Amino acid sequence: MSKVMEKKTNVRNEQTKKPEVKSEVKKEKTNSIIEVNDLNLWYGSDQALYEVSMDIPQERVTAIIGPSGCGKSTFLKTLNRMVEMVPIVKTSGSIKYREQDIFSSKFKEEYLRTKVGMVFQKPNPFPKSIYDNVAYGPRIHGVKKKEILDQIVEKSLKGAAIWDELKDRLHENAYGLSGGQQQRVCIARALAVEPDVILMDEPTSALDPISTAKVEELVQELKEKYSIVIVTHNMQQAARISDKTAFFLNGELIEYADTDNLFQNPQDKRTEDYITGRFG
Numbered sequence: 001m002s003k004v005m006e007k008k009t010n011v012r013n014e015q016t017k018k019p020e021v022k023s024e025v026k027k028e029k030t031n032s033i034i035e036v037n038d039l040n041l042w043y044g045s046d047q048a049l050y051e052v053s054m055d056i057p058q059e060r061v062t063a064i065i066g067p068s069g070c071g072k073s074t075f076l077k078t079l080n081r082m083v084e085m086v087p088i089v090k091t092s093g094s095i096k097y098r099e100q101d102i103f104s105s106k107f108k109e110e111y112l113r114t115k116v117g118m119v120f121q122k123p124n125p126f127p128k129s130i131y132d133n134v135a136y137g138p139r140i141h142g143v144k145k146k147e148i149l150d151q152i153v154e155k156s157l158k159g160a161a162i163w164d165e166l167k168d169r170l171h172e173n174a175y176g177l178s179g180g181q182q183q184r185v186c187i188a189r190a191l192a193v194e195p196d197v198i199l200m201d202e203p204t205s206a207l208d209p210i211s212t213a214k215v216e217e218l219v220q221e222l223k224e225k226y227s228i229v230i231v232t233h234n235m236q237q238a239a240r241i242s243d244k245t246a247f248f249l250n251g252e253l254i255e256y257a258d259t260d261n262l263f264q265n266p267q268d269k270r271t272e273d274y275i276t277g278r279f280g
C-alpha cells in the first residue's frame, strides 16, 4: 500500500475549495484522540474529500452523517488507512493519532489497525467458532497460552455485552448466530486487540430493530473506555447515541458540533436542509 503525499500548496490551490467551517471544527483541541487537518483524498482523478479538518474527542461517540456518496465511509476508512487498500487512492493533509502522524514512515500501519479498530456494515465473522473469532487477533499478535486467550475471549465478549448469551456456545460456528449476535461478536473481535478507537461503518443498517437497539446500547457502554466514530444514514440514531455530529456533503465537512446543537440549531443552511429532510 502506498501513501502519496502531494505538495499541499499546489494541490490545494488547484483542486480544492476551502470549507466554511474551519474555525468551528478547530474549537475542541483538548482531549482529542485523533486530529485531522486539511485532509484531501482522491480516487484516481476524482476527489472524494476536500480539506477536512476535525478533531475526534476521546471517550465520546462521534457520528458522521450526510447523503449517500458524500464521503462518510471514505473518511472513516482514512482514519485507520484502510482506504489505501484501493490502489488508486491518494491523500494529502495530516492525521494524528495521539499526536503521532499516522502517515509517517515511522508509524506502523499494523499498530494503527490494532489501536483504531473497525466494525463493518454487514457482520463479517470468520467461518470459525465464536471463540476462534475473538481469539483471532490476539493469536496473530503472538498470544498462545490458553488461559490468557480464555481471559481475553471472556473479557471481550463481556465488553460487547454478549458473554451471558454465548458463554455456553463458545465452540459453535459464529455463522449459526443471528445477525445482531454476529455483529456483537465482531465488536468483541475488535475489542480483543485492545483498541482505543472503534470505527463503525453503519453497524446497524443490516440489523432488525431489537438488534439495533442492543448495538446502540452497547455503543453507549463502550464510550466509557473507547472513542467511537460511527457512520450512520439514520439521523435519529445519530441524535440518540452521539455526543458530536459531523455533517458531510460532497466530500466537504459542512458542520461539526455537539449533537444537540447541530440538530437543534444548525449553523449552515445545508445542514438545516439535510436534517429537516429537504434532500438526501
Ligand SMILES: Nc1ncnc2c1ncn2[C@@H]1O[C@H](COP(=O)(O)OP(=O)(O)OP(=O)(O)O)[C@@H](O)[C@H]1O
Binding pocket: 043, 048, 066, 067, 068, 069, 070, 071, 072, 073, 074, 075, 086
Ligand atoms: N473504491 C472506490 N473507487 C473509486 N471511487 C470510490 C471508491 N469508493 C468510493 N468512491 C467514491 O467516493 C465518493 C464517496 O464515497 P463514500 O462511499 O465514501 O460515500 P458515503 O457517504 O459513505 O456513501 P454511502 O452512504 O452511500 O455509503 C463517491 O463519489 C464514490 O463513488
